[in-house]
Amino acid sequence: MIEVLFFGKMADVAGRRSLTIGVPDGGTLHVLRDRIFADALAQGQVTAQDIRMSVNKVVATSDRRIDDGDEVAFFSIFSGG
């Protein structure tokens, strides 16, 4: 299982702050993103480019492989301080 966290606008879009989920087939971030945000993407609420991501607290690109036990996060672009 992997722990998925949501921050910034993406927490509102996902309607939650966290989620525990099995590693999806194909095991990459974009597969997970497209599954979790399927409705929001289909409705044009967000674009795939709006959804930033990280694995184990390190910013990652959508082709990043994910493994069981990873901590994944989805978030909007940093606002800065």
Add this chain to the structure above:
Amino acid sequence: MMARLDVRLLEDGLDPAAAYAVFDRAEGSAGAVVSFTGVVRGESGAVDYLFLDWYPGMTEASLQEIAEAAAQRFDITALSVLHRCGKVMAGETIVFVAAASAHRRAAFEAADYAMDRLKSEAALWKREAGRDGEHWVEPRAADAKDLKRWT
């Protein structure tokens, strides 16, 4: 010698006078001490507060990386980066940066550089609440322009 760094993300308030006093007590003999305090603008009553969402671990790491880069780039002896997270009311301090160096230029530049990077690259998500409801704040073009000064 590597500069002394004090980097903290604070949930429960930030007193800039106390922060300055602590920094000055430790670094007052440096020759030059520069400090910057950022305050949440009320925009004439339009903004009640900011909520700064943060990712524990990642947000602190982003502040630390910026402080370390400033210390590498400028000839400073100490740098303090204190940043609020969570709910910050209009009029409250949101960020405090102080730099110490033997001569003034390095301290000015290190504080300026750290602030420009914090404004764009700190791993924080800002939601503004006020007269017109709540909305997430997108990065501003002016902040991106400020950041380019250092490239």
